[in-house]
Amino acid sequence: MVQLTTLITCLAPIALLPSVLAASGTVKVTASDSTIRSGVGGVTSQSFTFDDSKHEDSFNWVGTGSDLKNGWSQECSVSADVGFTGKVEFQIRNQPAGFVGPRDSGAHISCTCTTNCDGAPYVNSAQLGF
Secondary structure, three states, rough: OOHHHHHHHHHHHHHHHHHOOOOEEEEEEEEEOEEEEEEEEEEOOOEEEOOOEEEEEEEEEEEEEEOOEEEEEEEEEEEEEOOOOEEEEEEOOOOOOOOOOOOOOOOEEOOOOOOOEOOOOEOOOOOOOO
């Protein structure tokens, strides 16, 4: 019985090891002058939590293009490198250079225009320029 207790005592910390080693980080996206559309309606900011099992998420972003009658729509992807543990914030905005935020943080944001692309902001933290 003593040996079984000793074995259980030794194995218990090993069973907890994956949860202790799990990396977790947060990316917050804030819209300064447009709206992020989530599944439940418009919000001005949205936070995404990434861990070892989840490295990417997405949201829709809409705004006014060069033609005030027709707005543009973009599908945006937020992702994190494996092992990302930081807290990063991106601000998206309705300007040609469509975001403000870090480029070398382990977190990334990019948007692809899906509707009325004329005048849509350029968002890609992995590439310079627009």
